[in-house]
Amino acid sequence: MVQVSMTVNGKAVSAHVEPRTLLVQFIREHLRLTGTHVGCDTSQCGACVVHIDGKAVKSCTTLAASCEGAQITTIEGLAHGGKLHPMQQAFQDNHGLQCGYCTPGMIMTAVDMVNRKGHQLDEATIRHELEGNICRCTGYHNIVKSVAQGAREMGGAK
């Protein structure tokens, strides 16, 4: 067993876990934050994307033990005071989800994208940046629209 301590959505957490515990298992099963999803076993679908120290990563392909001391943000950490994060709101406004399974990973990837690429994102950039996130429902069209709106609104534009 290994002792892990990290900050998840601003809260200090620590636990004794098996070394093989994946970050996503730690988040879902130990912390009971089940917004982060597991959609594949092959590191390809992106449903499990969270931020480690501000960067999007696949939590199914990271050991919890490797996140000792890290700052983690999950989908549960985006909304504040009952108000959705602008990227969450954009997905709602644009019908950017159907079943919603891929959505937490899409939104975490989108927020990371804006942090790196800014608030004016063209369609080609958004599609390229979403390569690691698979959606079986929407056909991506409304996801791309959502990300573009969310990016603008994260910059304060309406």
Next chain:
Amino acid sequence: MHNFEYAAPASVADAVAALAKPDAKVLAGGQTLLPTMKQRLAAPTQLVDLRKVAGLAGISREGDAVVIGAMTRHADVAASPLVHDAIKGLGALAGLIGDPAVRHRGTLGGSLANNDPAADYPAAVLALGATIVTNKREIVADDYFKGLFETVLGEDEIITKVKFPIPEKSAYEKFRNPASRYAMVGVFVAKSKTGVRVAVTGAGSSGVFRQKEMEAALAANFAADAIKGVKIAAANMISDLHGDADYRAHLVGVVARRAVEASA
């Protein structure tokens, strides 16, 4: 995934000591090793995580080379102005690996130790004539790759950094498998004072290789037309559900010409 013991040593020496346990393995970004362990294709009994080892990550210019630490993430290479200014093809290559999340974790050292026949970095290392530095020795690129997923690295050998000589011009062109984003064919072209080197990944049935006929033709005339006549034999090409050997052989020519045209 089978269970294992986990260590996160703070120095290369301690990491090497931890690797002495039977079936121990280094963990870098985990973007290849963890999926492999999840599928039980690998079951190390001890993982030695390099994340705390000092001095393994970073990018610097040393004389006429760019030196990149083994634990440097693909995203950091892709975002480095130093790399883009000095070796344009290398910066571009790093930005084409996998997807953003993979690039945030995956490392140069992990990619080279793994030597997947469809991985991107091996093409840059071979075409640029880079030197791989380990805790034990320095290995020139031409001696390093030994076939599919095989290198000359020993069991307890850790890559610490890679020295990339700065060429006059370089480019990497990648024809991606649209599903996996690995290279169906990737060609790295580097032109320097000592000549031209062309390395091909994704296509060869024994991994990355140099295309010496193209190198000779380009040394005489560095233009896409100069290699139009070079025939690529299908005999040593990968054939799989994504493309047969003839198709890959054809792609090598097309992608190589694009790389020459894009060289800067």
